[in-house]
Amino acid sequence: MAQKDFYAVIGVSSSATADEIKKQYRRLAKQYHPDTNKGDAKAAERFKEISEAYNVLGDAEKRKQYDEMRRLGAFDPFASRGPRPGGARAGGAAGGAAGGAYSQSGPRMEEFDIGGLGGLGDLFGSIFGGGRQQRPSGPEQGQSVETTLEVPFKVAALGGKVPITLDLNEECGTCNGSGAAKGASLSVCTECGGRGQISFGQGGFAVNRPCPACLGKGRIPSEKCAACQGAGANRTTKKVLINVPGGTESGSKIRLKGQGGRGVRGGPNGDILITFQVKPDPDYERDGLDVILRQRINLAQATLGSKVSVLTLDDKTITITLPAGTPSGKRFRVRGQGIEKDGQRGDLLVEIQLAVPESLTAEQRKLMEQFAKAAGLEY
Known part of the structure; x- marks a missing residue:
């Protein structure tokens, strides 16, 4: 079994602060995210490894337990x-x-x-x-599953449902977990x-x-159960529809009680612990409860002023008026169109970005040259 040094995976020292770990995780997650490395299996595996490490080191209680294991020499x-x-x-x-x-x-x-x-x-x-190390004899809780779920930006911001498929080990229904064929001795x-x-x-x-x-x-059957090959459990898949709360951030977690593997020998079902990972969006970026939308305009719109239509998070079209001489980077605030959480709602910040054309038609170039001459510019 290969060892896993989660500090090495993230690339920080064991004395790193929570903020340092979070900052380094975000940098690596962005670098190796599958959306930016399409078709790259190594990047996808690296992203899973980073997420697994941060799932432990990003949680204060789990990190404390992990550090204790390292101190005990059980690493x-x-x-x-x-x-x-x-x-x-x-x-x-x-x-x-x-x-x-x-x-x-x-x-x-x-x-x-x-x-x-x-x-x-x-x-x-x-x-x-x-x-679990002691051989159980009574009811036992089913397998609990801990996994990371990637969520689209808009779903995380507004809330919604995302399906997920889980792999579970569940008690074999043929031998009821004994691993023995019918009539076999133990x-x-x-x-x-x-x-x-x-x-x-x-x-x-x-x-x-x-x-x-x-x-x-603790017991070996004279003949193994054909359904589970003596393991007492079978690998199954389970599809669950996860309700994503509005305002969800990367690293936030939810626990679904009783949604994990079936209980053993009549025990309770296990749980599902979900850690959310919000996918980056090409148009929107989160800043607390505010949402930043980068809107591209051309030189004429910025110079002369114009009306610009933009889409809010919930796909409503609103119009903002740009004054003449609007510089690139200027932000316009649209109240109440941000993220809603805990009874508060942020704003939509429309950030203007000047789009410079890569090529011009003959007529466009002639007009631009006239403009440059009128402004006393050399080109």
């Missing part, structure tokens, strides 16, 4: 899978197949069970692929002794992980 617990000096292999031939379960006869190692750390254990599992797993977990040594810790022989169940 790369699987770098060394062989026996430590003086250690004896455990589990016989089955242990050799697993490649790393062992006991220690030297200095006592502190057992580090990620299943007993609550939120820290969940975070550890999301980073290193670990999970025997105690010789690899883990029925515990459902084995230990790997790292530094002063023994980190518990699900047993690879029994897949954390």
Whole structure:
């Protein structure tokens, strides 16, 4: 399992402030965003990696938990899978197949069970692929899913619905999660002794992980369930329509209770935690609750003044009057046409940008030369 140093992924030090992390994330997200790197699989993968890292480091509580794991030395617990000096292999031939379960006869190692750390254990599992470590026997919550959802700018600003497809591991309906075929017998797993977990040594810790022989169940069937091949769970997809609140910003989150994977052995369904990533828009830009619209005009409009029609976020057409001599960069405020959130509503700021033609017709060039001469300009 490859280690993930989220600080290195973002490109900041572990002492970076929240603002520094956010600024660096935005810079990288803009650089590698799929919309600006169409067809570039490497850029898309890099964008996913950046988003995953910021999902942890951008959340104060998750970052605290992540830093604690690094302090405990649990950052790369699987770098060394062989026996430590003086250690004896455990589990016989089955242990050799697993490649790393062992006991220690030297200095006592502190057992580090990620299943007993609550939120820290969940975070550890999301980073290193670990999970609940004690073999469950009663009802258990279904899989909770944490994902990033890209949202169009206008949907994020005004609110709306966006579909998302999730991959879930759900209890096999044929064997009810046992992994055994109908009528098959179950025997105690010789690899883990029925515990459902084995230990790997790292530094002063023994980190518990699900047993690879029994897949954390503690029992091995005489015949595997054909539907799930003994895993006790199947990979399924679930389509969910996500309600995006108006005024949503990148990094904001919502939790959908009970919308995740089905509960195990009658347990409650898992949750879905969505982190929003707002796509950049070619025309609009957000500034708090205000929205900036860059409107291109020509030289004649700027010089003589004119009426200009612009579109608001909700696609209404409004007309603004430009005075003669309007400079490029000048902003005109349209009250109440920005983003609405928590009972407040921003404005639409129409920023004028002077469009210079790349080429002129013969008549246009003649008139422009006359204008230059009248103004005493050399060209």
